[in-house]
Amino acid sequence: MSRSVAVIGGAAVPCGKLMERPDAPLQVLEHEVLARCVLDAVRDAGIEKSRIGSLVFSHPRVYTRQLYFATFMAHYLRLPADGIVMEVLGNGMTGGLAFDQAVDQVANGRADVALALGTSFEMGADTAAHLNNTMRATGDVDFQSSCGFTPIAWYAMDAVRYMHEFKATREQIASVAVKNRMHAAHNPLAQYRKPITLAEVMSQRMIVEPLGLLEVPPRSDGAACVVVATEEVARQTGRPYALIRGRGFHHEGAHQISEVPTDMTAFTPATIASTRAYGEAGITAKDLDFAEIYAPCTIVEVCVSEAIGLLPRGEGAAAAAAGATTLGGDIPICTSGGLQSRGHPPYVTPLYNVIEALEQLRHRAGERQVRDAALGLTICELGNYNAALVHVMEAVA
C-alpha cells in the first residue's frame, strides 16, 4: 500500500438484543445507536471531526427501515466528505470489507482519516422467519436452498467431516465454546459472560448435528465504528495505535461448495489470504501473539486455526481442548469471547473483531489482555470460508 495506515480508535455497543418488535411502542433506532458509537470512537482516537474524509458503512440488515443509510448518516452526523461515502455488502464479511475499504481510502490518499462503521439489527424478527431470509444467502436458491440448507448447516457438515477425517472428538470441538465463554467473561462488549462447563455445552439441544445451542452463534444486534488514519495522523495523536502491517484476500470462486470436489475443511481461501498478509507483513504465523477469528461455530474456529498456520492440520481441536488457544496458552484465539459468546451481529461482527485486536494491541483489554501483545491477526469470511479477508496489525506505543 502506498501510505502506512493505522487503526486509532473504535467503539461499539455490547452485543445483544437492541431491536424491538415492529409493534413495540418504543423502538431502538439504528442511527441513534450508531451515532453514539461514532462520537465515542472519534473521541477514543483523539482526532477532530473535520479530519474525517471517508465513511465506509456495512450495509444495514433487511430489517432496517432507513434506506440509503450511509448518506442518511452523513447527514445525521453533518459529515461532509471528500473521500467516499458508501455502503458495502458481503455476507459475514461485510464489516471486514467496510474496514478494508476504509484502509484503502487512507492508503490511496483519498482521506487522511476514514471511518468503517455500521449496524446489524435483526432481533425484531423471529429466528424461523429470519432463516427464511438467510438461507437465501448461503446456497443456490434453486438447487440447494430448496432442500432446506441453513447457513450453519454447512459448518455442521464441516464438523462431521473433520471428526471423520481426523478422529477428533465432540468434546474437543465443544471445548472451544467453553474457552470462548471464559474469555467473554472479561469483555464488557460480550453478550454472554457467565462461565459454562463442557458438560453444559455437550448437553444442549441440537441445532444442526453435531452442533448444539452453545456451539453455534447466538442471534445479536450490534453497532460499531472503527477509525483508521495515516500513520502520520496516528503519531500526531500521541496515543498508542495499531499499525496495519499486511492484508490478504482470496475468494475461491465457489459459493458454499463447488461441483469440483475439494477438501472442504481445509478452508483454503484462509490459507491463501493469510499467506499473503504474512508475506506483506514480513512475518510467519508463529510471530502472532493472538488471533481474532470470525468463527460462527466451534468447528469453524478449529478449521481456521489450522488453515492460517497457527496449529497443525488435524490437530486444532485437540490443541484447543488442551488449552493452546486459551488466554495464557501458546496462541490465544478470540479473546473477545468469539462469536458464540461475544455475540454475532453478522454485518458488523468483523468490526467487533478489529476493535478487540485494537484493544489488545493498545494493552487495554483488562483481564483478558494477552501479555505483551505486539502482533495480532483478524480474519473474516463469507459462505463456508469460500472467501477470507485477513489483516495483520502491530502495536505501536
Added chain:
Amino acid sequence: MSKLDIIECQGKRAYPPRRSELTAQFWDALAEGRFLSTRCDACQKLTFPPKSFCPHCWNQAVTWVDVPKKGTVYSSTTVHIAPAIFGHEAPYDVCIVDLDAGMRIATRLIRRDAHAVQVGTRVELVVLKYEDGPLFAVRAVA
C-alpha cells in the same frame, strides 16, 4: 443409464425452485427419473447446476448428459432449527455427496430407517415427486 427411483411425496414443495428456459430441461427430465447436467464440449468437465457455458474454460458449447446416480456421502447433518417454510419437515437430513461422475452436490438425504447416514455411505439419487413438481435427493443404496 438406470433411472432414478421416484418417491411420491404429499403436498407441495416447501421452497420450489424457479424454472428458466435452461433449467426447465433439468427439472422436466428429473420428473421423468433422469438427472441431467451439462458437459463442456471442449474441456469435457461436468458442471452443476447445468449452465449454457462451461464455468471452467468459458467455452459456450455444452452438451446435456445423464449423470450416473450413485455416489458417496462426503458429509451430512440433521437440521433441527429450520427456516419457517421448512418447519413442518424438521428435523431433516441434508448432505454433500461426491457422485461417481466426479461431481459434488449438496442435497436432501432421505433415510431408509431411523439411523443417521454416516460419512462414506454409498447413496443414489432419487426423485421426490411432490404435487407441484420434483425435487432431487439421495438415499442409501439398498
